[in-house]
Amino acid sequence: MTGTMAGRAGRATYRHGDLRHALLAAGIEMARTGGPEAVVLREATRRAGVAPNAAYRHFRDRAALLGAVSDAALGALAAAIEAEQAALPASGDPAAAARARFRAVGTGYVRFARAEPGLFRTAFSIPDNLDGDDAAARAGPGGRTPFGLLTDALDGLVGAGLLPPGRRSGAEYLAWSAVHGLATLLIDGPLRAVDDETAEQIGHSLVEMVDHGL
């Protein structure tokens, strides 16, 4: 079904071929539909057509698999933000462009949370997985993590003279707080049931609040 490469997949041969990747793909799919707690090791092996223990040749334990899925989810979030920025119309005004890039971080973030709530929850299900030594696994196509994209955008704001350098320090935490909080409100909280238009509008208000209040 999943077509784990090698033709008809792992059945025929004793060796699977790319089990680690297959388990990760299964984990991502489970996270997509059910969030982090739906990432269950035995089910992943089942989907890969393999005995439960086989997973332990590629992941130390369930937490390691979940961590890899979380990294992938963070990468997908980064990709969504990058796509949001890439879709921006070209602007002659560098200041307007910097502001647009900053706002695109917030809108891309919130849109991803609504489009892929399971992945979004999984991305943040592991404490302090946002940045770190091996950030590459959590990056998007452009090689930046979501947090990195935010810092870039804030630096751009300072460069364009839209944010006083004195207020730059810690600004990522303020901006991230607001945007991430809204995302959780939209997928788990009282705003869960609002329609797309309202969500977009609230997102716009929030980004404006941050932009104005920073």
Add this chain to the structure above:
Amino acid sequence: MTGTMAGRAGRATYRHGDLRHALLAAGIEMARTGGPEAVVLREATRRAGVAPNAAYRHFRDRAALLGAVSDAALGALAAAIEAEQAALPASGDPAAAARARFRAVGTGYVRFARAEPGLFRTAFSIPDNLDGDDAAARAGPGGRTPFGLLTDALDGLVGAGLLPPGRRSGAEYLAWSAVHGLATLLIDGPLRAVDDETAEQIGHSLVEMVDHGL
């Protein structure tokens, strides 16, 4: 230890006396130390000195127990916010008082998250548990839920002329987003390891951003 009434508690007699309460207390304690996933039904019955199935006479399933624990955690959060507001010095200026009460919601919220991260996580582990029909179970001593306290404070801001009525609509979602996002950043995110002083300072900056940007 817990002194579940009836002298030396549930051992001697067949009947426990107040099992529902004992299970809830055990659940709260587990949530306090390990967050929502640490609320495990069998362990609660073990702590109450009772067979696992006995729990099903008082809670439909584990989710029901977790829901009751979540309600209690929300109530504790409300109590913390109320205490924060009650500790405010009396002010002759009603506008200053309104602003202080509003800010106290944010600081009380963030302080509770840092002081009781397990309970805080548990409070928000259930979708859309913030308000609703039976809000009494989630309220503090004053009878208001955390969300209710926030709306009260925002109404106070409008009443004091500090917030234009035109901007009142949806303001709770913007303010809540920012404060809740910061709280999660402080307990699960990259700000997990900061000292109390820094946390207080960032909290202050954030509340200022909201206050200014709203």
Add this chain to the structure above:
DNA sequence: CTCCATTGTGAACGGCGTCCACAATGGAGT
């Protein structure tokens, strides 16, 4: 072509949530 590190298997353990049938209990109604 042989050896052996790598990768998958089989069986088992303890823990979990949950269900069913059964036993103790103590208050309501006589």
Add this chain to the structure above:
DNA sequence: ACTCCATTGTGGACGCCGTTCACAATGGAG
């Protein structure tokens, strides 16, 4: 005061989970 029975707790079992141990298949290095 005694009986009945709804309530509350028990014992045992099921299927699922993560995880470990000993063992078997494999295929590339020598």
